[in-house]
Amino acid sequence: MTDNDLRVRADRVLARLVGDASGAARLREDQWRAVEALVAHRRRALVVQRTGWGKSAVYFVATALLRERGGGPTVIVSPLLALMRNQVESAARAGIHARTINSANPEEWESVQAEVAAGEVDVLLVSPERLNNPDFRDQVLPKLAATTGLLVVDEAHCISDWGHDFRPDYRRLRTLLADLPPGVPVLATTATANARVTADVAEQLGTGPDGTGDEGRALVLRGPLDRKSLSLSVVGLPDAAHRLAWLADHLGDLPGSGIVYTLTVAAAEEVTAHLRRCGHAVASYTGRTENADRMQAEQDLLANRVKALVATSALGMGFDKPDLGFVVHLGSPSSPIAYYQQVGRAGRGVDHAEVLLLPGREDEAIWQYFASLAFPSEEQVRRTLDVLAAAGRPLSLPALEPQVDLRRSRLETMLKVLDVDGAVRRERGGWTATGRPWTYDARRYAWVARQREAEQQAMRDYARSTECRMAFLQRQLDDETAAPCGRCDNCAGSRFGSEVSEAALAAARGELMRPGVEVEPRRMWPTGLPAVGVDLKGRIPPGEQASVGRALGRLSDIGWGNRLRPMLAPQAPDGPVPDDVANAVVTVLADWAKGPGGWASGGADAPARPAGVVTMASLSHPRLIRSLGERIASVGRIPLLGAVSYVEGADATKVPRSNSAQRLRALHGALTVPPALAEAVSAAAGPVLLIDDLTDSGWTLAVATRLLRRAGAQGVLPLVLAVQG
CATH class of the missing domain: 3.40.50 (Rossmann fold)
Structure with missing residues (x-):
C-alpha cells in the first residue's frame, strides 16, 4: 500500500470517528505524520500537543489501520476512568470495539481477558495501577506484550518524576516497553510536558528493536500550545466569603456549562452545597465521590443538565466535553503546568470559553500539605527495606504499617517506586525485599522538591502578572511560539469585576x-x-x-x-x-x-x-x-x-x-x-x-x-x- 493509499484510508477512519458523513474530514499534518510513523514504519512516537488537538484520533486511526493489516489489539494505558468511558464511546463511532480493565469493573476482568484472547477486542484500556497488580503483571501482562499491535501511553508526563503528576504505577511501563516484540509501534501522548519532561519521556520510549537508526529513536511531534478559544482572567478578591459570593453572583453569566475546581474535597462539598442553596444546578465530583455518582455527574454535565461540576483534580485529566464553556478555579493549583492542563478542559469545540482564577489565602497552606507527601527520607526507606528483609515472607500494608513511620498512602507510593527500581517486589500476600542493591537518589529528590517550589512561585507570579497570561503558561511549558494572545484580561482588559452583591456576601459568610x-x-x-x-x-x-x-x-x-x-x-x-x-x-x-x-x-x-x-x-x-x-x-x-x-x-x-x-x-x-x-x-x-x-x-x-x-x-x-x- 502506498503512502497515498494509506492516507486516504486514514482519513476515512477519521470521518467515521468524528461522525462526518460527507467524508471531508482530514487529519492534521502532524496527526498524519504520527499515524504514518506508527502504521507504515512501526516507530515509537511522542506527541506533545495542546488539549483538543486530537491526540486520541491518532491512536484510533492507527488502531483501525493496524487491525486491517492483521495486527493485535491496541493497549492504551490511561489514568482516569472518565477518559476510559469517553474513549470507549468514541471508538465505537469508528467501528472499533474497546473494553476496559480498571478498579471500577473487577467483575468484568475475566470476561474482558477472554475476549482479548479470542481476538474480539480492538482496544483494551488499562488503568496504570493494574500494571503493578501481581496477577496482572505475571499472568496477563506477558501475554499482552506478546500480542499487542500498538501500545499507547496516554498522559505520558506521568511516566516522568520531573512531571507535575508523576505516578509510580506508570514506571512499570518501562518493563512493558522492554518486553515488546520488535516492530510493535508505541505512541505516547500528553498536553502538559515541558522540555525536560519531553526529553525524559522520549528517552524512555526510544528503545526500538535494535537501538540504532530511526527505529531506535522516538519521533517527537511537539506543537504550539496556545489555545485560541480560551480567554484567561484572574479575579482578586479579599477573602473566601467574597470568592464564594462572586461565584454565586456570576456563575449564571458564564457561557454554557463548565467546571469549578477546588483544591480540597471539603471545599468542593462546601461550595456545591452553597451553590445549590443559591439555586444553581451543580454537582460535586471528588476522589470521595462514589463511582456511580461520578458517572451520573459526568452524564449530567455532558447533557447540560447541570451548570457546573464542582470538582477536585479527580476531574483533571480525561474528561471530554467539546463545548465546555468555562473553567473556574476557586483556589490556585500549585503548578502552572497542572493549571494549563485543567483549564484545557474548556473550549475544545467552541470558539470562546472563559477561564478564571480566584486565588485564596489558604492556597499556600494546602500546597505545603501536599508537598509534605513527597518521597520519604532515606532513613524511612531503609527502615522499610530492613523490615521486609527480616520478615522472610510477604508483608501486606497493614502488617508493615505498625513497623514503619509512614502513612499508608505514602508507604504504598514509596513501595511502588522501590518495586520499579528492583528493591522490592509485590507478590500475593504483600511485599517482599529482593535484596538487590539500591541507592537513595538524594540529589534527584532534592531537585524535584526545588522544582515544586519554583512552580509554586510561578503560580504566585501568574496571579500578579500584568503580561499576557496565555504566553506566561506557554513559556512555563517551554513553548517557543509564545506570543501575546490578545484575549486575556491583561491583553484585552478585564471582563469581570470584583463586585459582589450584599445579599450574596451575607449568604456566603453565613455558609462559610x-x-x-x-x-x-x-x-x-x-x-x-x-x-x-x-x-x-x-x-x-x-x-x-x-x-x-x-x-x-x-x-x-x-x-x-x-x-x-x-x-x-x-x-x-x-x-x-x-x-x-x-x-x-x-x-x-x-x-x-x-x-x-x-x-x-x-x-x-x-x-x-x-x-x-x-x-x-x-x-x-x-x-x-x-x-x-x-x-x-x-x-x-x-x-x-x-x-x-x-x-x-x-x-x-x-x-x-x-x-x-x-x-x-x-x-x-x-x-x-x-x-x-x-x-x-x-x-x-x-x-x-x-x-x-x-x-x-x-x-x-x-x-x-x-x-x-x-x-x-x-x-x-x-x-x-x-x-x-
Whole structure:
C-alpha cells in the first residue's frame, strides 16, 4: 500500500470517528505524520500537543489501520476512568470495539481477558495501577506484550518524576516497553510536558528493536500550545466569603456549562452545597465521590443538565466535553503546568470559553500539605527495606504499617517506586525485599522538591502578572511560539469585576462560618499491633468507644479553616481561646444538643446531658485547651473535672503524626487518667465532654476515651476545634 493509499484510508477512519458523513474530514499534518510513523514504519512516537488537538484520533486511526493489516489489539494505558468511558464511546463511532480493565469493573476482568484472547477486542484500556497488580503483571501482562499491535501511553508526563503528576504505577511501563516484540509501534501522548519532561519521556520510549537508526529513536511531534478559544482572567478578591459570593453572583453569566475546581474535597462539598442553596444546578465530583455518582455527574454535565461540576483534580485529566464553556478555579493549583492542563478542559469545540482564577489565602497552606507527601527520607526507606528483609515472607500494608513511620498512602507510593527500581517486589500476600542493591537518589529528590517550589512561585507570579497570561503558561511549558494572545484580561482588559452583591456576601459568610462538623469515633484497632508489643486487636468494645463527636470546622475548609489554621499551626503562640471561636463552639454544642441524637432531642437513644468537662494534655496549646474547657464548663454550668495527662517520662513530642499503627503504638501507655480525675468521672451523673484542639487520625481521642471509660465514665463526647483534612 502506498503512502497515498494509506492516507486516504486514514482519513476515512477519521470521518467515521468524528461522525462526518460527507467524508471531508482530514487529519492534521502532524496527526498524519504520527499515524504514518506508527502504521507504515512501526516507530515509537511522542506527541506533545495542546488539549483538543486530537491526540486520541491518532491512536484510533492507527488502531483501525493496524487491525486491517492483521495486527493485535491496541493497549492504551490511561489514568482516569472518565477518559476510559469517553474513549470507549468514541471508538465505537469508528467501528472499533474497546473494553476496559480498571478498579471500577473487577467483575468484568475475566470476561474482558477472554475476549482479548479470542481476538474480539480492538482496544483494551488499562488503568496504570493494574500494571503493578501481581496477577496482572505475571499472568496477563506477558501475554499482552506478546500480542499487542500498538501500545499507547496516554498522559505520558506521568511516566516522568520531573512531571507535575508523576505516578509510580506508570514506571512499570518501562518493563512493558522492554518486553515488546520488535516492530510493535508505541505512541505516547500528553498536553502538559515541558522540555525536560519531553526529553525524559522520549528517552524512555526510544528503545526500538535494535537501538540504532530511526527505529531506535522516538519521533517527537511537539506543537504550539496556545489555545485560541480560551480567554484567561484572574479575579482578586479579599477573602473566601467574597470568592464564594462572586461565584454565586456570576456563575449564571458564564457561557454554557463548565467546571469549578477546588483544591480540597471539603471545599468542593462546601461550595456545591452553597451553590445549590443559591439555586444553581451543580454537582460535586471528588476522589470521595462514589463511582456511580461520578458517572451520573459526568452524564449530567455532558447533557447540560447541570451548570457546573464542582470538582477536585479527580476531574483533571480525561474528561471530554467539546463545548465546555468555562473553567473556574476557586483556589490556585500549585503548578502552572497542572493549571494549563485543567483549564484545557474548556473550549475544545467552541470558539470562546472563559477561564478564571480566584486565588485564596489558604492556597499556600494546602500546597505545603501536599508537598509534605513527597518521597520519604532515606532513613524511612531503609527502615522499610530492613523490615521486609527480616520478615522472610510477604508483608501486606497493614502488617508493615505498625513497623514503619509512614502513612499508608505514602508507604504504598514509596513501595511502588522501590518495586520499579528492583528493591522490592509485590507478590500475593504483600511485599517482599529482593535484596538487590539500591541507592537513595538524594540529589534527584532534592531537585524535584526545588522544582515544586519554583512552580509554586510561578503560580504566585501568574496571579500578579500584568503580561499576557496565555504566553506566561506557554513559556512555563517551554513553548517557543509564545506570543501575546490578545484575549486575556491583561491583553484585552478585564471582563469581570470584583463586585459582589450584599445579599450574596451575607449568604456566603453565613455558609462559610456555619460551625459544626461531625467527628466519627474509631471503632476498630489497627491490624498488626500485637507484632509490635501492643495487645490490642479487632473491634473496640462498645463500652470503650467514644460517641460521635463534634468539631468547629476542618482545617481544609475555606471558611473556619482559614480562621483555625494559623491559630493551630505548630509554631503559633499559645493563649486563651478567642471570643469568636469560643462563641462558635458554644453554637456547635447547642446545635449538637438539639439535633438528631443530641441529649436535648428527646430521642429514645439520646445520650444523657454532659455531666462534666475533661480536657486533653497539650504541649503546644495548653492555655488554649484549658481556657476552652473553662468556657464550656461555665456556659454549660457543669464542672471542669480535670485533664487526661501524659505519664511521667513520656515524650509527647515523639508521638508521630503518621500512620495509625505507629501513632497508636506511641500513644499506648503514654496517656493516663490521674486519680482525682478518675474519681470525678466515675462519680459524674452522665457522660463527659472531652475537649481537644485538633484531631487527625482520631487515635488520641480513642485512647483517652478508653482510659476514661475504664475509669468509670458513663460516656465520652469528643469536642475539638478542628479536624485535619
